[in-house]
Amino acid sequence: MDLTYPAEAEDFRQEIRAWLEENLPEGWFDDGFEMDQAERERFNKEWPEKLHEGGWICASWPVEYGGKGLSLIESVVLSEEFHNAGAPMRGDFFGDTLVGPTILQWGSEEQKKEFIPGILSGEIAWCQGFSEPDAGSDLASLKTTAVLDGDEWVINGQKIWTTQAQWADYIFVLCRTDPEAPKHKGISYLLCPMKQPGIEVRPIVQPDRTAEFNEVFFTDARCPKDNVVGGVNEGWKVAMTTLGFERGTSATTGYRRFESELNYIISKARENGRIHDGLVRQRLAHAYSKVQIMRINGYRTLTASLQDRNDMGIVALGATNKMFWSEYHRDAMELAMDVLGAHAQVLTGTPDHEEQVPGYGVRAPDPRYPVSGLQSSFFFSRSETIWGGTAEIQRNIVGERVLGLPKEPKPAQAEK
Numbered sequence: 001m002d003l004t005y006p007a008e009a010e011d012f013r014q015e016i017r018a019w020l021e022e023n024l025p026e027g028w029f030d031d032g033f034e035m036d037q038a039e040r041e042r043f044n045k046e047w048p049e050k051l052h053e054g055g056w057i058c059a060s061w062p063v064e065y066g067g068k069g070l071s072l073i074e075s076v077v078l079s080e081e082f083h084n085a086g087a088p089m090r091g092d093f094f095g096d097t098l099v100g101p102t103i104l105q106w107g108s109e110e111q112k113k114e115f116i117p118g119i120l121s122g123e124i125a126w127c128q129g130f131s132e133p134d135a136g137s138d139l140a141s142l143k144t145t146a147v148l149d150g151d152e153w154v155i156n157g158q159k160i161w162t163t164q165a166q167w168a169d170y171i172f173v174l175c176r177t178d179p180e181a182p183k184h185k186g187i188s189y190l191l192c193p194m195k196q197p198g199i200e201v202r203p204i205v206q207p208d209r210t211a212e213f214n215e216v217f218f219t220d221a222r223c224p225k226d227n228v229v230g231g232v233n234e235g236w237k238v239a240m241t242t243l244g245f246e247r248g249t250s251a252t253t254g255y256r257r258f259e260s261e262l263n264y265i266i267s268k269a270r271e272n273g274r275i276h277d278g279l280v281r282q283r284l285a286h287a288y289s290k291v292q293i294m295r296i297n298g299y300r301t302l303t304a305s306l307q308d309r310n311d312m313g314i315v316a317l318g319a320t321n322k323m324f325w326s327e328y329h330r331d332a333m334e335l336a337m338d339v340l341g342a343h344a345q346v347l348t349g350t351p352d353h354e355e356q357v358p359g360y361g362v363r364a365p366d367p368r369y370p371v372s373g374l375q376s377s378f379f380f381s382r383s384e385t386i387w388g389g390t391a392e393i394q395r396n397i398v399g400e401r402v403l404g405l406p407k408e409p410k411p412a413q414a415e416k
Contacts, residue, residue: 094126106230129173146175165214189235192223255294323394
């Protein structure tokens with residue numbers, strides 16, 4: 001693990017700091033700085049435009065497609081400085097982080113010209129259509145089909161846990177285009193318009209009354225023939241590329257949301273006296289040690305990427321990192337509820353205002369169920385060991401691919 005950044009990266013760091021100081025609202029870096037609701041709304045509207053003008057949205061993309069062509073280490077420095085300043089990057093995760101880089105790597109020149117400008121400008125909103133009711137961790141078992149009819153694909157099937165589907169303009173969706181091929185073959189990666197009669201979106205209401213997840217039903221939905229990314233029946237390798245972008249350049253900053261949240265939990269323990277409980281102190285110290293492990297593993301991941309390593313150790317690191325942080329956060333939020341005690345059972349959020357979730361930013365709870373920031377984070381943490389690859393699947397990856405253990409038997413095999 002090498003913690004020394006090259007001189008040119010540190011020069012770039014100074015450039016970013018100068019831009020942030022010039023463009024963030026006056027007083028942003030002062031202790032106790034706050035914005036009222038009107039100022040916050042104005043900032044949220046104007047800030048993405050400033051980011052776009054500054055070239056900081058998708059800055060790692062090639063210059064010819066609207067980016068700055070940043071190197072990996074420059075992209076990491078950019079992420080670090082925005083985190084240090086508490087300045088938000090644009091939150092279009094699906095466009096900026098997932099489908100955009102996928103189109104740049106696998107898409108045709110026509111697809112790049114059609115979709116990349118809209119992603120950069122924020123004019124096209126995206127959602128991800130991978131998981132199905134019977135194809136989550138075993139994604140290759142998906143049953144949604146796409147059949148070519150002239151110049152269009154006709155899609156039928158169902159996707160689930162589709163975040164932001166109710167607001168999306170397009171969905172990058174995996175469909176089975178060759179039912180006779182082995183399950184990892186015969187899958188295609190389509191860019192399908194969402195605003196059409198053949199698509200129905202049903203929000204899945206969560207315990208805190210939010211509904212970010214959705215079911216999406218396709219009934220003879222139409223998608224242009226040329227909207228296949230990476231070639232017909234080549235969708236599995238394209239999808240694996242998309243999933244690989246999830247970890248991206250957050251290696252040295254991903255732990256910070258957990259650190260911020262843990263500091264907030266500690267402050268609550270001090271307020272209500274639970275900090276003097278020996279068991280609570282031990283659990284807080286254990287949580288702190290795990291956050292530091294995440295920080296160190298982030299630098300290990302960055303070093304491996306800079307060295308262009310792709311050995312089994314890196315496969316293990318990716319799988320264990322996902323398993324580690326998701327299980328940590330589940331346990332940490334159970335600790336938070338124990339720290340709050342009986343107050344954790346009371347709705348302590350503000351019904352008429354957005355709620356600041358420590359480490360995550362602002363969320364807008366349903367006025368009928370006004371949870372606090374920690375309560376909201378507790379509910380969300382229940383899903384984190386599932387999405388992006390369940391903890392059980394991550395253990396299988398390490399066991400089979402790294403340790404060389406026998407593959408887990410399928411249910412039919414286990415019965416024999």
